[in-house]
Amino acid sequence: MASQLREVLNRFSDQSAPLSINQMAHDMGLEPGVLHSMIDYWVRKGKLREINSSGQACTTCGVKGTCPFTVALPRYYELVTDQDNPSCPPCGCQPKT
Amino acid sequence: MAVTTMKIALAGNPNVGKSTIFNALTGSKQHVGNWPGKTVEKKEGHLFIEGQEVIVVDLPGTYSLTAYSIEEVISRDFIVHERPGVVVAVVDAVNLERNLYLVTQLLELEVPVIIALNMSDIAQSRGLTIDTSILSAQLSGVPVIKTIGTSGVGVDALKSAIHQLASPAIKQPVSIDYDPELEREIQLLEVEVRAIPELADKYLPRWLAIKLLEADEDITERLSHYSELLAQAEQAAERIEATTGDDAETLITDGRYGFINTVVSQALYRPQVAIETTSDKLDRILTHKYYGMPIFLLMMWLVFQMTANVSAPLLDWVDGIISGPITHWVSSLLGLVGLQGSWIASLLLDGVIPGVGGVLVFVPVLTTLYLAIGALEDSGYMARAAFVMDRVMRAMGLHGKSFLPMLVGFGCTVPAVYATRTLENESDRKLTGFLLTFMSCGARLPVYLVIGAAFFGAQSGNLIFGLYILGIVIALLTGWGLKKTVYRNKPPQPFVMELPPYRAPRLRDVWRQTWERTSEFVRKAGTVILLSTMVIWLLMAIPVRGEGEFNNVAPENSVFGVVSDVIAPVFAPAGFGTWQASGSLITGFVAKEVIVGTLSQIYVGEAETADVGIEPVPTLAEDIAFVGTSFVDTSILTAQEIVNIVPRTLNLVPFIHIPEADFLGTAGESEDTTALETALTQAFTPLAAAAFSVFILLYTPCMAVVAAMRQEFGKQFVFYQIAYTFGVAWLMAVIVYQGGLLLGFGG
Numbered sequence: 032m033a034s035q036l037r038e039v040l041n042r043f044s045d046q047s048a049p050l051s052i053n054q055m056a057h058d059m060g061l062e063p064g065v066l067h068s069m070i071d072y073w074v075r076k077g078k079l080r081e082i083n084s085s086g087q088a089c090t091t092c093g094v095k096g097t098c099p100f101t102v103a104l105p106r107y108y109e110l111v112t113d114q115d116n117p118s119c120p121p122c123g124c125q126p127k128t
Numbered sequence: 129m130a131v132t133t134m135k136i137a138l139a140g141n142p143n144v145g146k147s148t149i150f151n152a153l154t155g156s157k158q159h160v161g162n163w164p165g166k167t168v169e170k171k172e173g174h175l176f177i178e179g180q181e182v183i184v185v186d187l188p189g190t191y192s193l194t195a196y197s198i199e200e201v202i203s204r205d206f207i208v209h210e211r212p213g214v215v216v217a218v219v220d221a222v223n224l225e226r227n228l229y230l231v232t233q234l235l236e237l238e239v240p241v242i243i244a245l246n247m248s249d250i251a252q253s254r255g256l257t258i259d260t261s262i263l264s265a266q267l268s269g270v271p272v273i274k275t276i277g278t279s280g281v282g283v284d285a286l287k288s289a290i291h292q293l294a295s296p297a298i299k300q301p302v303s304i305d306y307d308p309e310l311e312r313e314i315q316l317l318e319v320e321v322r323a324i325p326e327l328a329d330k331y332l333p334r335w336l337a338i339k340l341l342e343a344d345e346d347i348t349e350r351l352s353h354y355s356e357l358l359a360q361a362e363q364a365a366e367r368i369e370a371t372t373g374d375d376a377e378t379l380i381t382d383g384r385y386g387f388i389n390t391v392v393s394q395a396l397y398r399p400q401v402a403i404e405t406t407s408d409k410l411d412r413i414l415t416h417k418y419y420g421m422p423i424f425l426l427m428m429w430l431v432f433q434m435t436a437n438v439s440a441p442l443l444d445w446v447d448g449i450i451s452g453p454i455t456h457w458v459s460s461l462l463g464l465v466g467l468q469g470s471w472i473a474s475l476l477l478d479g480v481i482p483g484v485g486g487v488l489v490f491v492p493v494l495t496t497l498y499l500a501i502g503a504l505e506d507s508g509y510m511a512r513a514a515f516v517m518d519r520v521m522r523a524m525g526l527h528g529k530s531f532l533p534m535l536v537g538f539g540c541t542v543p544a545v546y547a548t549r550t551l552e553n554e555s556d557r558k559l560t561g562f563l564l565t566f567m568s569c570g571a572r573l574p575v576y577l578v579i580g581a582a583f584f585g586a587q588s589g590n591l592i593f594g595l596y597i598l599g600i601v602i603a604l605l606t607g608w609g610l611k612k613t614v615y616r617n618k619p620p621q622p623f624v625m626e627l628p629p630y631r632a633p634r635l636r637d638v639w640r641q642t643w644e645r646t647s648e649f650v651r652k653a654g655t656v657i658l659l660s661t662m663v664i665w666l667l668m669a670i671p672v673r674g675e676g677e678f679n680n681v682a683p684e685n686s687v688f689g690v691v692s693d694v695i696a697p698v699f700a701p702a703g704f705g706t707w708q709a710s711g712s713l714i715t716g717f718v719a720k721e722v723i724v725g726t727l728s729q730i731y732v733g734e735a736e737t738a739d740v741g742i743e744p745v746p747t748l749a750e751d752i753a754f755v756g757t758s759f760v761d762t763s764i765l766t767a768q769e770i771v772n773i774v775p776r777t778l779n780l781v782p783f784i785h786i787p788e789a790d791f792l793g794t795a796g797e798s799e800d801t802t803a804l805e806t807a808l809t810q811a812f813t814p815l816a817a818a819a820f821s822v823f824i825l826l827y828t829p830c831m832a833v834v835a836a837m838r839q840e841f842g843k844q845f846v847f848y849q850i851a852y853t854f855g856v857a858w859l860m861a862v863i864v865y866q867g868g869l870l871l872g873f874g875g
Contacts, residue, residue, distance in 0.1 A: 036382045049518040049528055051627040064226030072381055082550045105511045107625040
């Protein structure tokens with residue numbers, strides 16, 4: 032049987048349009064929860080990256096606590112590629128949580 | 129009778145109903161503490177099965193028994209070192225496949241396992257049928273008991289299975305069909321482990337061999353003084369990778385998933401046609417390739433219709449109170465303390481009240497906007513918006529993720545600049561940062577509303593919607609151009625997003641978020657805008673052409689008027705080449721709301737000073753009565769506007785005319801307009817006002833954004849960004865004005 036774990040990575044690199052986890056799981060004949068576990072595995076291995084944009088922003092406007100204008104969006108994942116430059120921009124600014 | 133004690137463990141994924149099963153087994157006989165040296169909660173309970181005392185230990189919820197989290201290490205250590213008589217694996221029947229990963233790892237530890245197939249009623253309702261006998265057979269005879277923790281179904285059968293399994297101490301070796309090369313190395317390493325008696329006594333040799341090949345950090349650290357064994361494991365892992373092209377951990381994990389797949393394919397029957405949840409059905413429409421985008425636009429249009437129209441009566445009410453009773457009371461107070469006619473009176477009546485008050489009147493509007501946006505966010509729709517926009521972004525060669533900071537930019541551009549950090553590639557990050565200022569932030573809304581109400585009446589919502597769309601279009605076109613020239617790199621990979629199920633917005637959460645956002649607007653009015661209005665008042669009070677004296681000078685002869693007049697000709701081709709317009713655009717650089725404050729100071733402040741003393745001043749009782757009666761009328765009109773959303777929307781379709789509600793019988797009467805709106809209709813033509821709005825949409829949002837961009841992207845970037853946005857803003861304003869003239873819309 033073909034490696035299901037590898038198949039997840041292949042799907043990430045071959046897809047031409049955005050997908051939801053449910054769609055991808057359906058296409059692979061997996062439960063969404065299983066696909067989640069497989070994605071988590073590749074995130075740990077550094078092949079995929081998880082991005083969670085919710086609730087974090089530096090603030091320069093004097094807001095106390097978390098910036099109220101940040102939009103809590105769900106997690107999304109992408110393939111880690113050679114182009115990526117994961118370094119933080121040289122601003123010295125610490126994200127507020 | 130002698131009573132023997134047995135220890136069993138309850139294991140399972142998070143949120144599978146493990147605690148419910150634990151409570152059903154142990155009742156009130158529970159003890160809650162912490163695991164030794166850890167802050168993770170440990171629950172223990174007691175039960176008696178046929179006279180035998182059983183201690184039940186509730187292990188932390190985990191998806192696996194690797195060493196990636198403290199919960200996993202605790203669970204694993206307990207099973208490996210305490211060797212419980214039975215491990216009850218609570219499995220969510222709805223997510224059988226995922227849950228079996230942990231079960232497989234438990235079986236690899238060769239402990240007696242019982243599966244409590246929980247939530248089997250929900251699985252059945254979703255058309256899932258699990259053959260427990262086949263499942264048991266596939267898992268080497270592990271007992272499988274169907275349970276419904278919430279109603280106690282299956283708990284007695286579970287107790288009985290615990291008793292039966294514990295007595296003869298049955299163990300079920302499980303055979304996972306690993307890659308042959310991997311299997312060969314596992315067996316070789318197992319022999320090495322067996323050769324070290326203290327390890328073979330403490331650990332199951334095969335399990336330890338697998339863990340060593342996985343390079344399990346916790347195990348490697350504990351076995352750090354067995355350097356020879358670790359070196360052998362490392363060499364074995366290298367051989368596996370060289371032969372198979374995959375690392376050992378991936379092959380092991382994959383082997384387990386393969387095993388689970390085989391088990392599930394035999395024991396689980398899914399309906400031929402998957403039963404769709406409501407979220408699935410909605411997603412088929414809302415994220416559709418073709419009509420997902422029109423639906424998104426329709427949603428945004430409805431939001432702006434609500435914002436502009438539903439809140440209009442409240443806006444007029446607040447404006448009436450600020451320009452009426454509050455102004456009267458401040459004026460009377462100043463008279464009482466003998467300051468009437470002084471520069472302090474002028475500062476308050478010409479500067480602070482029209483300036484800050486002119487901005488505060490928009491609190492109801494922004495509250496409405498934030499309520500609508502908050503409801504969309506909480507319902508799960510905003511995540512879909514980003515998903516839908518990805519197609520458009522990618523069509524323009526942009527990264528779909530760029531829309532996420534842009535979405536934040538509709539609220540405030542400053543956090544949006546920082547949100548670009550979610551883009552890993554520097555080129556994408558800078559490109560997105562460059563486009564963000566075209567997303568119309570909440571601070572610009574008061575300006576659009578003043579202009580919309582003054583010149584476009586009930587079509588105000590359409591003007592605002594058009595401006596937001598124009599901002600998006602300019603951003604996309606700019607992005608496309610920059611991607612072809614400055615920020616060239618490979619087309620980005622599309623992302624995979626976890627779309628949360630839709631739900632009815634939770635009023636409490638939506639209101640909390642709305643409150644925080646509106647409070648921020650009010651805080652800004654009390655700080656940045658208050659300070660700005662005082663500075664502008666001062667600049668408008670200082671004469672420069674030798675005409676007038678301090679606080680008694682025509683505005684056009686003040687410092688503010690003269691400086692503004694110098695740059696005014698730049699805007700003449702766009703139809704708003706007056707010192708008032710250019711002056712407000714300069715102050716708009718501080719914050720966009722200040723534009724309204726400045727216009728209010730220029731056009732309304734003077735008028736209010738002139739009015740004081742001419743019109744009869746109402747008594748305190750009359751003012752209070754006005755506040756009360758006008759609020760009743762406002763409430764009725766707000767309800768009317770809500771009712772009218774549907775007919776007014778449908779009436780936009782040609783040949784459709786649905787009567788609109790008219791609760792107060794005021795249809796046909798001229799609408800209430802604020803003093804500023806009236807003044808603007810005399811100072812601008814509708815075409816010039818539209819061009820003015822376009823300029824405000826597209827030029828630099830505020831100083832805070834410039835500071836944030838400088839911090840994130842550097843000085844040079846900021847210089848180009850400001851120059852570009854100013855150029856585009858000017859060009860688009862000129863195109864709107866001159867184009868409008870050519871098309872005969874009048875000057």
